Amino acid sequence: MMELTFIEIIRRALDEEMARDNSIYLLGEDVAAGGAFGVTRGLVDKHGARRVRNTPISEAAITGLATGAALCGLRPVLEIMFIDFATLAMDCLVNQTAKYRYMAGGQLSVPMVVRTQAGAAGGAAAQHSQSLESWFIHVPGLVVVAPSSPSEAYGLLKSAIRLDDPVLFIEHKRLYAMKEPLDEQAGSLPIGQARVVREGHDVTLVAYSAMVRTALEAADALSRDGISVEVIDLRSLVPLDIETLVRSVAKTHRAVIAHEAVETGGVGAEVAARLGVAAFDELDAPITRVGCPFAPIPFAPELEQALLPGSRQIEQAVRELVG
């Protein structure tokens, strides 16, 4: 099996989907040259400049253009270089893209994927490091996917492209260099089904995106002390697969939710509220969260490290629950 980085695997999924369906095209700032991270590099040579289109530096314009194209029958995959810049596309995404199907009584579809890159790594600082997913899960009509590894990204991106709904596809920059073998038989993965990444019986540890790796590190460390942690990757935040979490908590009776976004108003709050109702009788301890303190991501590497929640914080949260 061939080992591919997250970036290479995204490129491969795009390439294969474009070869399969002529209505799929890419647009974004510098995508013909590969974009800021080189994800789309080379695709213009294979699929032509009509299908790999550079745009002006205007997230609002890119998103509006893609929404219109999707309404007219194309399947655009656009790139917003940093999720921090999705703020500039918010009016279109929230008031147009997410609403068209509903306001047209189901007569229109907006089959488009907004690929964007998020999270903190390497001192990208306060305006290029944020985890803003919770803003988008608040909007009915949008699907929000946040893959945790290259092979997951491959299957989930294929499904996202094939879906007749607008999808925000969040790629964590810390995962870009991660390598994984790609099974030649790999296909699309279902959106809306969480995945049990590691089985355990003492605590359910819920994560998504890059935090799944951190959760697995914490689970490894805890297992050396005889604490058995079940790690679940949410895969998609909308829809949220609460059933898989309830099944796990019925076994472990404890849950920790870990994400890089600030805790306040985050995905962890949503998961905790839903689990608190759906699994109330199963819980032996409060549901706890691990997330960023309520502060911007700093530039200085030692400050960035100090702020970001890591496996140590997760270990501590788990130990407090089983202690």
Add this chain to the structure above:
Amino acid sequence: MKQKDPIDRLRRHLVKQGVSDNELEAVAARVKTELDAVVDRARRAPRPDPATVLEDVYSTAFAMAQRA
């Protein structure tokens, strides 16, 4: 204010381009008939069923997957 109304400006522009008043009035009349019919149809339509309030937020296949 009226001078800057884009509808009036377009009308003046079209007249300058050689479109006749008759043609413009015919278009206006046709649009009015069409709109009157649409409004009338909407008024006579049954009120929506509250049971449908969650429909058309997502594509059907996806809504089914969500329920599953």
